[in-house]
Amino acid sequence: MGKGRAPCCDQSKVKRGPWSPKEDLTLITFIQKHGHHNWRSLPKLAGLMRCGKSCRLRWINYLRPDVKRGNFSKEEEGAIIHLHQTLGNKWSKIASYLPGRTDNEIKNVWNTHLKKRLFPNSSRSSSYSSISCPQDRTTEANQNKNYAVVQEEGNSRDNESQDSPSSSHLHGKNMHKKPELHEANELQEIQLLLDLDDFDDITSAFLQTTETLLPVQPLDSLLQTHTLTGFHNTGGATQEATELQPFDHSQPEIPCGFEETNGEFDLWSQLVESNSPTPSPTSEEFDEWLSFMDNQTYFDDFTLLGEVCL
């Protein structure tokens, strides 16, 4: 075959299903060192039995350094509602207005929470596209009414939404509470990971660089300064999305405080490039590291890992 690109990955040899911690670490380590210029060849080069598509998805949605985990704030929910009204199911477009949030995450929040509040009677199967098209002017008036109502509800339940376990959005529930059944296996996996030099590099490099990192700017303030002008005006539900500015990762107000390289925040590169001497970690720094690793990867049990380290 002279024309076209090389053949696609061998589907029969790729692993599917949930990613293991070791696979995550392999992917992170590889991208840290080599970037991700070619997703198709990446799994082979990295030694992963995964399709490049799967690697890309895993990286973009969970392993990227600038992915924000945790509950959606009322501002974010309001932004999603507003943007969905104007953009429809253009999840990637909507995500571009919400720094640190992925299209998949936003889509899930919409389908599991926001849509239900907007259209309580809508069924799962019928709701995807039927309400999403902003060009459907026949129902626009009713939709606007519902959007406004939901934004009001979002504001009124504000205080409870952040902390209450009964919050409508328990984002990351599964990420931070693993089945006890798996704890033993996970511990074994973590112990295996400790044998990897790269992991040690990342850990020590983090300790080396914590003092030099820029302060983290709270997302809410970013949202206010970047994207949310007019969001608090529920009457402005019909505002055009063009009034909002997509989050530009090249702008200086970077939520995670890391330098940008090759169009993305290469956290890991920056970590290992630090040349400063490694200080002995204090307990405070250690806690910070645990929190850091917890936030930056899906390794929700880094506390457990910390115990292993100690």
Add this chain to the structure above:
DNA sequence: AAGGGTGCCAACCGCGTTTAG
């Protein structure tokens, strides 16, 4: 305590677009 129902999320599927050759 057990079993069924429901909610939620991670990941896969498939299609349209982009791009390499």
Add this chain to the structure above:
DNA sequence: GCTAAACGCGGTTGGCACCCT
């Protein structure tokens, strides 16, 4: 300019955890 693979995106669903009875 054409072809085919890679990429990117939106839709969908499998499976786990929690809740209710």
